[in-house]
Amino acid sequence: MKISTSAADAFVAKPAPDIAAALVYGPDRGQVRARGAALAASFGADADDPFALVDLTDADLKAGPARLADELRAYAFGGGARVVRVRLDGDAAGGALAEVLADIDSGALDPVARLVVEAGEL
Secondary structure, three states: OOOOHHHHHHHHHOOOOOOOEEEEEOOOHHHHHHHHHHHHHHOOOOOOOOOOEEEEEHHHHHHOOOHHHHHHHOOOOOOOOOEEEEEOOOOOOHHHHHHHHHHHHHOOOOOOOEEEEEEOOO
């Protein structure tokens, strides 16, 4: 489902419970980052808990493409919600991300954590 810009803040504040992954994008990188952080918090991830919120970059996924799938399968150390945030600055991680999303879609990957992907203007 695609959320319009006018409905984005409402969605970020209260995302549907069946949402496993979300893409936040746009030309304003500050707003994208703020909405990504707010969405991670709405999903229940504690920003101060490194076991509940994992941040990955293009470089992380390029260095280890399987890391994204591994992080999505991992449980939070103390229990509770877990979110993996991926911050894309280019196309370097596109293949790894596309592969993981295809695995989720096909049922080959059943993520425990929710995924928030932040990107620039598409």
